[in-house]
Amino acid sequence: MAVGWSRDGAVQEQIDATVESEIASARKRLPVGESLTHCQECDASIPEARRKAMPGVRYCVACQSELEKKQKAVALYNRRGSKDSQLK
Template sequence: MAGGWASDGAVQEQIDSSIEDAIARARSQLPRGESLSRCEECDGSIPEARRQAIPGVRLCVACQSEQDKQRQAGAGYNRRGSKDSQLR
């Protein structure tokens, strides 16, 4: 049962939409094309096993780890927390 202006199932629709957005964002970041033998960032060698495991890989393990850390630092935005803080 919904209250106020929200329709029945509105919360679930928002959850589903957030999940779909996250999936689309993750898919857009997947590498495409042919794997490189040298890293785009540091020009280090990319092992054959990594190139076969991840088609389209562009970075070595060290550079990819650093890029993942940087992305993780900016991924902490919480819509619900932001809304709650505005209501106080």
């Protein structure tokens, strides 16, 4: 069912594009390579259990939490939406 000036299926296409974009973004944020023994940000020791559970880890839990909070604040806006969808 078309809504306003959009064509049939446009809303679902926008939802699919948003989901695909978030999946790609999450994959880019996954750590790769060998884990560090000390946090890249604060130089605190990273526990061996964390390094084994999350290969390629670069931050301690506290610094990783802060980083994710900052990333989430930026990701709250749908910047891929068309002008028409933003006007409604």
